[in-house]
Amino acid sequence: MAKIIFLPHAELCPEGMVVDAAEGDNLLEKALEAGVDIDHACGGVCACTTCHVVVQEGFDSLNESTEQEDDMLDKAWGVTMDSRLSCQCRVGKEDLVIEIPKYTLNHAKEEF
Numbered sequence: 001m002a003k004i005i006f007l008p009h010a011e012l013c014p015e016g017m018v019v020d021a022a023e024g025d026n027l028l029e030k031a032l033e034a035g036v037d038i039d040h041a042c043g044g045v046c047a048c049t050t051c052h053v054v055v056q057e058g059f060d061s062l063n064e065s066t067e068q069e070d071d072m073l074d075k076a077w078g079v080t081m082d083s084r085l086s087c088q089c090r091v092g093k094e095d096l097v098i099e100i101p102k103y104t105l106n107h108a109k110e111e112f
Helices: 027-033 069-072
Strands: 002-006 016-023 052-057 081-085 096-099
Touching: 002 027, 016 027, 027 096, 069 081
Parallel strands: 002 096
Antiparallel strands: 002 016, 052 081, 052 096
């Protein structure tokens, strides 16, 4: 069983969080189950970039990205070489260290 280590994020998980995950688990789903409310405006179908994360450790253990995911990431804010859409990530055998970017391009989210 791998661990997903979410680094502290001021709004979504101020203290950071560690979550257990089985090989093949979806990264976005595991975050949401743990109460880390990563934006996912499209419902996790690779049609937006709101669930963009940076995989600081364990990137190579994830499933390969698809051309569709790569095309969507081209539109995300703050993309790095280690960026992925969490809705498309399947956990491998290695622990992951995940950074949730401070900003997201979520035009559907209403702020009050």
